[in-house]
Amino acid sequence: MGKEVPDVKTGSLSRRDFLKVSGITLTVPLIAGPRVLRVAGAEVKVFGPGKVPMTFTINGKTYRAELEPRVTLLDALRNEFDLTGAKRVCDRGTCGACTVLLDGKPVYACSVLAIEAQGKAITTVEGLLQEGRLHPIQQAFIENDALQCGFCTPGFVVACKALLDRTPNPTPEDLVRGLGGNLCRCGTYVGIRAAIAQAARMQRGG
Amino acid sequence: MAERNRVEVAEYKWPEPERRRLIGTRVSRVDGPEKVTGRAKYTYDVNRPGMLAGKILRCPHAHARIVRLDTSAAEKMPGVRAVLPLKKVGDEILWAGDEVVAVAAVDEPTAEDAIRAIVVEYEKLPHYVLDTDPKAAGERARPTAEQIEGDPDAAFREAEVVVEGVYGMPLITHCCLEAHGSVVEWEGENQVLVHISTQAVSGIAGQMAGPLGVPASNIRVKQDHIGGGFGSKFSPDSWGIAAARLSKMAGGRPVKIMLERDAELMVAGARPSYYGRVRVGAKRDGTVIAWESETWGTGGIPPTSALPLPYVLRIPNQRKRHIAIVTNSGPARAWRAPLHPQACLLTMAALDDLAAELRMDPLDLLLKNIGLAGERADVYREELQIAAELMEWKKKWHPRGDPSPGPIKRGLGVSIHTWPGRGHACRCDLTIYPDGSVEVKLGSQDLGTGTRTAIAIVVADTLGLPLDAVRVRIGDNQYPPAGGSGGSTTIGGVSSAARRAALDALDQMFARVAPLLNAAPEQLEAWEGRIRVKGDPSRSIAWEQACARLNGMPLTVRGENPGPGELTTAGAAGVQMADVSVDIETGIVRINKMVAVQDCGLIINMKTAESQCYGGMIMGISYALFEEKILDPVTGRMLNPNMEFYKLAGLADVGELVVHMMTGEKYDRRGVIGLGEPPVISPGAAISNAVANAIGVRVPFLPLTPDRVLDALAKKGGSHARV
Ligand code: FES
Ligand code: FES
Numbered sequence: 001m002g003k004e005v006p007d008v009k010t011g012s013l014s015r016r017d018f019l020k021v022s023g024i025t026l027t028v029p030l031i032a033g034p035r036v037l038r039v040a041g042a043e044v045k046v047f048g049p050g051k052v053p054m055t056f057t058i059n060g061k062t063y064r065a066e067l068e069p070r071v072t073l074l075d076a077l078r079n080e081f082d083l084t085g086a087k088r089v090c091d092r093g094t095c096g097a098c099t100v101l102l103d104g105k106p107v108y109a110c111s112v113l114a115i116e117a118q119g120k121a122i123t124t125v126e127g128l129l130q131e132g133r134l135h136p137i138q139q140a141f142i143e144n145d146a147l148q149c150g151f152c153t154p155g156f157v158v159a160c161k162a163l164l165d166r167t168p169n170p171t172p173e174d175l176v177r178g179l180g181g182n183l184c185r186c187g188t189y190v191g192i193r194a195a196i197a198q199a200a201r202m203q204r205g206g
Numbered sequence: 207m208a209e210r211n212r213v214e215v216a217e218y219k220w221p222e223p224e225r226r227r228l229i230g231t232r233v234s235r236v237d238g239p240e241k242v243t244g245r246a247k248y249t250y251d252v253n254r255p256g257m258l259a260g261k262i263l264r265c266p267h268a269h270a271r272i273v274r275l276d277t278s279a280a281e282k283m284p285g286v287r288a289v290l291p292l293k294k295v296g297d298e299i300l301w302a303g304d305e306v307v308a309v310a311a312v313d314e315p316t317a318e319d320a321i322r323a324i325v326v327e328y329e330k331l332p333h334y335v336l337d338t339d340p341k342a343a344g345e346r347a348r349p350t351a352e353q354i355e356g357d358p359d360a361a362f363r364e365a366e367v368v369v370e371g372v373y374g375m376p377l378i379t380h381c382c383l384e385a386h387g388s389v390v391e392w393e394g395e396n397q398v399l400v401h402i403s404t405q406a407v408s409g410i411a412g413q414m415a416g417p418l419g420v421p422a423s424n425i426r427v428k429q430d431h432i433g434g435g436f437g438s439k440f441s442p443d444s445w446g447i448a449a450a451r452l453s454k455m456a457g458g459r460p461v462k463i464m465l466e467r468d469a470e471l472m473v474a475g476a477r478p479s480y481y482g483r484v485r486v487g488a489k490r491d492g493t494v495i496a497w498e499s500e501t502w503g504t505g506g507i508p509p510t511s512a513l514p515l516p517y518v519l520r521i522p523n524q525r526k527r528h529i530a531i532v533t534n535s536g537p538a539r540a541w542r543a544p545l546h547p548q549a550c551l552l553t554m555a556a557l558d559d560l561a562a563e564l565r566m567d568p569l570d571l572l573l574k575n576i577g578l579a580g581e582r583a584d585v586y587r588e589e590l591q592i593a594a595e596l597m598e599w600k601k602k603w604h605p606r607g608d609p610s611p612g613p614i615k616r617g618l619g620v621s622i623h624t625w626p627g628r629g630h631a632c633r634c635d636l637t638i639y640p641d642g643s644v645e646v647k648l649g650s651q652d653l654g655t656g657t658r659t660a661i662a663i664v665v666a667d668t669l670g671l672p673l674d675a676v677r678v679r680i681g682d683n684q685y686p687p688a689g690g691s692g693g694s695t696t697i698g699g700v701s702s703a704a705r706r707a708a709l710d711a712l713d714q715m716f717a718r719v720a721p722l723l724n725a726a727p728e729q730l731e732a733w734e735g736r737i738r739v740k741g742d743p744s745r746s747i748a749w750e751q752a753c754a755r756l757n758g759m760p761l762t763v764r765g766e767n768p769g770p771g772e773l774t775t776a777g778a779a780g781v782q783m784a785d786v787s788v789d790i791e792t793g794i795v796r797i798n799k800m801v802a803v804q805d806c807g808l809i810i811n812m813k814t815a816e817s818q819c820y821g822g823m824i825m826g827i828s829y830a831l832f833e834e835k836i837l838d839p840v841t842g843r844m845l846n847p848n849m850e851f852y853k854l855a856g857l858a859d860v861g862e863l864v865v866h867m868m869t870g871e872k873y874d875r876r877g878v879i880g881l882g883e884p885p886v887i888s889p890g891a892a893i894s895n896a897v898a899n900a901i902g903v904r905v906p907f908l909p910l911t912p913d914r915v916l917d918a919l920a921k922k923g924g925s926h927a928r929v
Contacts, residue, residue, distance in 0.1 A: 068315060075314070084251035085244020087433070089383045090467050094849040097383060125244035134239065142238035145817045149654030150241030151383040151433030157242055176858040183849065185383045185434050186654050187824025189857045191817065 047115060054118055058083065059127030073117045074098045074109035077124060085125035085154040096182030099155040099162075100124045106162035108181075125154035128161060137161055140198040146191030152184040160196050169200060218706055218771025220808055220877065221667065227734075228663045228673060230869070232813040235659040236678070237431070237652065246431045249403040250464050252389045258287050258310040258456055260449050260463035261317040263324050264473075268302040268333035268534040268842020272326060277307060279323040285316040288455035289324075290448055298331070300507055301536040302843040303472035308448040310461045333534040333842035337377070337479045337504035340529040347502070348509045348530045356523035361496035365487025368496075369563045373555045374481030375548055375890060375908040377504065377835040379471045380541060381854060384433020386474040387464030388442065390449040394458070398425045398450055402442065403464075405435040406690030408649035408683050410442055417447045427683040435653050436825075437540030438475035440690055468847035476835060477541030478505030480513060480548035481907070484556040486521075492566050492574045497521040499552065502529040505538030513545050517553035518586075518624050519578035534842050535835075540692060542825065543625060543883035547890050551908065554621040554891035559904060562606040568895065569599055569620055579622075582779045586622055589781040589803040589868065593620070596801045596864050597783040607902025613791040616798070617900025619784045621891035627806070627880025629698020629767050629774035630689030636665065636707035637762045638715065642750035643677065644669060646707070650680045650688035650700055655882055656814030657696055661704045663810055668708035670732030671749060686764065694880025698774030699767045701810055701878050706773070707765025714763065718755045719747055774878045780804040782823065782888035784896040785861075790919055793912030795897055797827055797861035800889070805868040807879035812867065819865040819885040826889020828855035832909050 034045035034052075048069035056063045058081065065080045074091075077083040077100070086109050087097040093111040100109045101123035128135040137160050140146070147153040156179065163170055163178030170178065175196060184192075221229065240246040277289045288310040293299070299306075307324050311317035340347040362368060388402035398420055404410055404427075411425035418425075432439070445463045453461040465474055480503035487496030497516045504510065509530030516524065557575075561568035573590060576583050594600060599618060608615035634648035646665055652658045662676045669676075679685065689699055715737065716727035723730065723746070725739045732738075738746030767774065785799040802819045809815045832853040836845045846852045890908050897915070898904045905918040 070315060078251070079253065079313070082253050083244075084247065084253070087248075087383070088250065088464075089385075090849045092467075092848065092850075095383070125242075129243060134242070138239075138242040141242045142234050145235065145238075145813050147235075147238065147241050147654070148656075148817060148821055149383070149432060149434045150237075150246055151248060153241050154244045179857050183383075183854050183856055185381055185436075185825070185854060187821035187828075187855075187860075188817070189824060189860050190820040190863050192857065 052115070054115060056118060056122055057120070058122045059124060067114055069113065069115050071114050072110055073100070073112040073114045076114035077109060083124050083126055087151055087154060096159060097152050097155040099158045099182065101158060101162060104165065106159050125158050128157065135161065136202040137164065137195070137199040140195040140202065144191045144194040144198060146188050146195040148186035148188055152182060156182050156184070156192055160199065164196070164200060164203060168203060170196065218709060218769065218773060220705070220773065220874065226667060228667045230809050230812060233659060233663055233673065233811050235656050235814060236662055236673070237658055248384050248431045248433050249388060249401050249429060250384050250433065252401045252462070254389060254391065254460035257389065257460040257462055258312060258452070259314040259317045260308060260310045260452055260461045261314070261321050262305050262445055262448070262463065262469070263307040263321045263326070264303045264469060265299045265306050265328065266302060266843065267299065267328055267330050268335060269331040270299045270328035271331060272297050272299070272306070273329050274325065274327035276325040280309060280320040283316070283320050283323060285312040286320045287311060287459065288452045289320070290451050290455065292444060292448060301473070301534050303469060303536060305444050305448070308445070308452055308463070310452040310456055335533045335535050335837040335842045336839055337531050337533055338481060340502040340531055343531045346532045348532060350512055350528045350530065353512070353526045354524065358496055358498055358523045358525040361523035362485070362487045362498070365496055366490045367560065367563055368485060368487045369556065369560045370483065370485045371556055371559050371904060372481065372483050372906050373552050374503070374906065375479065375551060375829070377479045377535060377837070378477045378541070378829050378833040379835050379852065380436045380438040380475030380539065381471060381852060382434035382436060382438060382475070385465040385467065385470040386439060386443060386445070387462070388446045388449050389460055389462040390446065390453050391460035392450060392454040392458045396420045396424050400425060400427045402427060402429060402446060403432050403439055404429055405432070405439045405651060405653060405692060407651050407681055408687040409440065409690050411683055414442045414447065414450065418450055429651060429681045432651060432653055435691070436542045437544065437692060440692060467849065471835070471847040471852055472844050473536050475541065476506065476536055476538045478510045478538045479503040480552070482552045484552055486556045486560050488560055488564070490564070492564055492571045494519070494521050494557070494560070494575050494578070495523060497524040500527045501552070502531055504531045504533045504535060506535045507532055507537070513549040513552065515549050515552060517549040518622055519553070519575055520580060521578060535837055542886045546623060546625065546883070546887040547829070550621060550623050550887050551891045551894060555894055555904065558619065558895040558898060562898070565605060567603055569594060572620060572622065582624065582777060585779045585805055585868070586781065589779065589805065592866055593781045593783050593801050593803045596866060597785065597799070599783065602785065606899055608900050613789050614787050615790055615900040616785070616787050617896045617898065619892045619895025619899055620781070621888035621895065622781050623884055623887035625694055625778050625880065625884040625887065626776040627694040627698065627778050627884070628776035629702050629878060630695035632688040632699035632703040632767045633686035634688070634700070634703045634707055634765045635686050635762050636704070636711050636765060637760050638711055638753055638756065639760045640753050640756045640758050642753040644671065644675055645677045645679060646704060647679045647685040648688045648700065648703070649683050649685040650696065651691055652680060653691050655696065655818060656811055657700060659814060660697055660810045661700050664701045664704045665708045668705060669712060670734055670736070672735070694882040694884070697810065697880050698878045702767040702769065702773035703765040705765070706769050707763050710765065711761060711763040714761060715752055719752045722747060772877055775807060775876045776879065778804070778806045778879045778881065778884045780884045780888065782892045784889070784892040786893060786896040786900055788897055788900045788915060790901055793915035795831055795910050795915060797859065797893070799862040799864065800892070801864045802885050803866045803868065804881070804885055805873055806881040806884070807876040808874045809867055809869060810878060815867055815881055816865045818881045820863055822885025823863055823889055824855055824860050825886050827860055827893065830890045830893040830908055830910060831855065831859065834909055
């Protein structure tokens with residue numbers, strides 16, 4: 001599949017087409033480790049365009065898959081490992097429905113390549129349960145009805161956790177900054193504000 | 207299996223307040239734990255063994271004819287399992303984004319590559335997407351018949367004050383966070399399994415049967431959770447049919463097609479635009495006597511219908527005309543409270559401009575004319591008073607134009623709305639097992655409104671059991687059919703059917719245990735996990751022991767709506783008020799506070815009822831301030847089919863929100879009335895009025911973006927001109 005001549009008639013180039021055009025694919029088998037190219041005097045590892053083996057640490061467990069380098073972390077989680085808590089909505093870093101933690105920091109999983117998430121601790125909403133019990137944020141979401149259809153909810157729950165980890169007593173401005181990258185169509189923001197206040201109280205032992 | 211013999215004709219009504227343990231209280235939703243942990247499976251999350259990824263090639267032109275279609279390169283690509291043209295050479299395409307070819311491949315990247323390998327040539331044809339000027343639309347403007355009530359000409363002559371204004375709101379989209387789509391597998395001999403994101407689980411098979419040539423009885427439809435619908439998800443859609451065909455072509459492997467975000471915004475939902483020139487005539491004391499409106503707008507190719515004008519208030523003398531403009535803008539779909547937000551804005555803005563002209567407080571003007579609301583006038587009166595208190599209206603209100611110095615101007619606006627919301631046709635099967643467990647099954651769906659929880663509340667309260675004793679199963683068309691979730695009809699339908707089933711089941715239980723308690727069945731009641739003799743609680747039997755009398759056979763009872771007893775009625779009334787600040791240097795509008803006061807008859811779950819109101823207000827803030835499906839007149843394409851430029855309100859945009867639900871005997875007596883749509887109707891009007899009150903001029907069209915605000919300020923009178 002890597003040897004095909006790029007079809008430029010039909011318009012824009014795909015990521016894969018781009019790699020084909022750049023002429024580095026001819027010797028790459030379907031599954032391969034990186035090749036090393038010299039670019040501007042530096043050695044650069046080149047992966048793909050075929051599938052390459054990848055290893056991830058997700059919610060403390062090790063997962064392996066063979067994926068094309070163009071696959072996003074979000075698609076790897078959802079399609080390879082059936083971890084479907086993180087949702088695909090905009091698929092381009094606007095809505096926050098795909099939020100996961102990378103080494104404790106919230107990221108849009110749709111905007112991170114899976115290959116780059118290797119070697120980092122990935123936490124998804126599925127990983128927030130504490131010994132099978134709901135995390136205080138999850139409990140607070142339920143009690144304050146901070147969800148309706150629930151499609152944005154996993155992203156919000158993870159973003160709230162990241163916010164409280166960093167800022168245990170968030171001000172309204174902190175909320176806007178910490179959750180401004182998440183959108184809800186059903187309009188659950190009132191419940192979310194109440195939920196985060198309750199979770200913050202609970203975490204302080206109140 | 208359903209037993210219909212009633213032992214005793216119970217009265218089918220809702221329990222008195224002292225007999226309610228759960229109904230009307232604040233109950234956390236039963237599917238909350240699944241949803242907050244990511245365990246809840248939506249259609250988008252369904253991963254089936256051997257599943258193929260489906261993708262659709264869409265036409266980039268708003269009006270075109272296909273002159274060449276070559277899929278051969280795609281068919282030959284490794285990993286591609288099926289290629290299905292949905293149009294053929296010679297077909298005319300009427301909106302940008304319409305479906306041309308569907309493919310199924312081993313994974314999404316391969317399917318995307320296959321789409322790129324398809325060659326289509328189009329002959330471009332003239333398109334038209336402008337909806338703001340019926341005069342410019344030529345034969346695409348389709349006037350409907352003029353409607354007249356009373357004698358509008360005489361009434362306008364008699365009027366002491368007449369105001370005229372232009373108001374309106376553009377096309378917007380649904381932007382459900384879960385895109386439209388399905389996972390379909392053709393299992394063996396014409397058995398089709400469909401996982402689909404739908405508001406109508408029981409209605410999908412019937413719609414797929416014809417196009418697929420398979421009996422509806424062979425089509426199994428399932429959905430556990432849905433990530434938003436708002437009126438846009440009642441059909442399998444052409445892509446759902448395509449997924450089924452692709453699956454058949456690929457030897458039955460499951461095919462998943464979920465729309466990309468751009469397609470979701472382009473083709474999977476639009477609320478029609480409506481604009482109108484409105485004249486209102488009144489007496490000097492504010493009594494409104496005459497209405498005249500000419501409206502126009504577009505819903506794509508099918509002509510739009512007239513609006514319910516004037517909204518809520520039956521002004522005695524009226525003349526109304528409507529012009530539907532046919533455009534190449536993609537199909538409209540029902541959008542939460544179809545036609546109402548538009549009718550509401552046109553009416554409430556015109557009345558607000560009348561009040562400004564009369565130098566009256568618009569709240570007083572509404573109260574003066576509230577008799578025109580008919581049957582529900584006293585409810586509105588009560589609600590307006592409560593809302594005014596919660597908003598501190600009398601303290602904060604000032605005449606139009608905030609006189610305070612500085613660039614930030616503050617203002618208040620008010621609006622009222624209505625919605626029918628009677629329960630739909632619905633059936634459910636309630637089963638009591640010999641171990642005492644209880645299960646309710648129906649082919650309904652929970653849009654996030656809390657349907658599952660409401661059903662559990664009704665059944666548990668009726669049987670005198672705790673909430674977790676009842677298991678509710680929905681989202682499968684093998685369960686008894688329930689209506690689609692549209693028009694705020696679900697809560698009335700499912701709660702009434704569930705109540706009837708539970709009452710009938712209880713009668714049968716009473717008949718079985720009455721001899722044990724030495725009582726007649728009609729002397730028994732179910733309370734706190736026991737069946738007992740009314741007035742003599744010492745003679746009782748635990749629910750589990752009573753169920754052991756079923757002799758090992760589960761008891762199943764069918765409940766229906768409609769049915770005996772009036773458990774659901776129509777006609778919800780609501781009031782909303784907005785407090786905004788407008789920066790007249792930047793044109794930015796901020797919501798300080800909104801108040802919603804809402805009636806919906808008997809409330810089953812106060813917690814989720816309030817959530818509907820908060821959610822409606824927030825969705826309303828979103829379309830009032832941000833949302834517009836912008837169509838490029840040159841290409842006919844949507845310019846903002848993404849969530850960066852099709853902006854939804856975020857947490858920072860909504861201000862302080864206050865909800866007050868009307869409760870008490872007077873409301874309970876009317877039974878259950880739907881609540882999904884009402885709270886989304888008034889925000890556009892209330893916010894538009896508040897902005898006019900703040901800056902002294904009307905901004906005629908939503909969304910109230912900075913450019914529109916600055917434009918209205920520059921013109922000084924906006925569209926509101928004295929006649
Ligand atoms: S899906 Fe990743 S931000 Fe929207
Ligand atoms: S709960 Fe539906 S999108 Fe947030």
